[in-house]
Amino acid sequence: MRLYTIGFTKKSAEKFFGLLREAGVSTLVDVRLNNVSQLSGFAKRDDLKYFLSELCGTQYTHRTDLAPTQHLLDDYKKRGAGWATYEAQFLNLMQSRHIENTVPQELLDNAVLLCSEHSAQHCHRRLVAEYLAQQWGDVSIDHLA
Template structure:
């Protein structure tokens, strides 16, 4: 079982879809707190429709997004601060419910966690992927 992660910061929608298809991704799990984007094609409804046209499912799990203070810390390069804020957030019942759903999806289908940052190293999706890996034993690949 493989769980993928992908960021769209430095890519176009066609490039992201091509990577997802090449990896055999069946469903995108959007882990952004706010599923809106100034980048063309990456707002929730347009993204969902574009993925559906390619036979790829879409699930937005807002509860797995980084709270605003964490996003601000990440933008400023303060990854440790973002991680601390996100860890506190992940202890909430809402986040735990989202994690349980994401884990169930990843057990069923090849999923890709989607967020903005191009590099997973400084993104909270790496943390979510690690939690799912711990629960399922899946391999994680960053696309």
């Protein structure tokens, strides 16, 4: 199984959709808690669905079960919890949600996990990909930059 991740910030629409086309992903799995923010520009849910279909022939799905809770996000972004704390709490959340059993493997085969962060290093999309790779085995991860 091949699984990609991508963030949309610090990317033009041309770069973003070009990366997706080059990778040949079949499905974009939106793992953001809020996918309709005005700050998302071309990556707002309805615009993104249209652009993915028209420019890349790619399907769109939104999976909030792969997103952090608002409380967890607020602790990290607004209340200054460190990355190590956030990572540990998010890993516990994925375990408690049993995402390895509830997310169909077929959905993520040749799919890309989308979040807003430019880099996967401090983004939950990397944690989701690594967690599922560990649980499922035989998963290669490619972070599109």
